[in-house]
Amino acid sequence: MQIVKTNLKDCFIFEPTIFGDNRGYFFESYNKAKFESLIGKSVNFIQDNEAFSNKGALRGLHFQQGEFAQAKLVRVTQGLVLDVAVDLRPDSETFLQHIAVELSADNKKQLFVPRGFAHGYIVLSDTAVFNYKCDNIYNKDSESGVIYNDKDLNINWKLKQDEFIISEKDKILPTIKTLYK
């Protein structure tokens, strides 16, 4: 497992070691001891999620507030997505900056999204299966987020707007200006 630093403190890309042979391949998709040694701290993942989406599905940008804030370790097990994490930690040097990284079943890359970040992704392949670990439970009442086309974030989602598939809930997420006025 290789760790790759990003422009956002505490947000890392992981590249697993793949063992291939004439049967196919094997890799450790998660190893607590190795993961924590690489990031230099303990993370207690307590919930695994899976989402299946069609091309153009844009989920996010979401985060849970306060005591229900979640760190996530995300990966794609079928297809290809553009995954986006936004630093919403007010005291961070990279506050409001984001990273956009292609995660796919082929590249097997994973992204660690720390607590204090908003997270979202858009599906670039015909379909995609998105799997992720969370270090806190789902708490509907603490859910918040930022609208995907926020002008202060200026995220390039790669596809054309008329290809986007966005939930009614996500269409009315607040802007950065509203959240931090």
Ligand SMILES: Cc1cn([C@H]2C[C@H](O)[C@@H](COP(=O)(O)OP(=O)(O)O[C@H]3O[C@H](C)C(=O)[C@H](O)[C@H]3O)O2)c(=O)[nH]c1=O
């Ligand atoms: C997240 C979640 C949702 N749900 C229920 C609530 C809804 O009835 C249904 C679909 O939820 P939602 O439309 O919020 O799913 P996504 O749009 O994929 O939400 C996720 O999208 C972005 C990418 C994230 O990073 C978050 O993990 C999460 O917010 O699943 C649960 O029961 N447990 C959960 O942990």
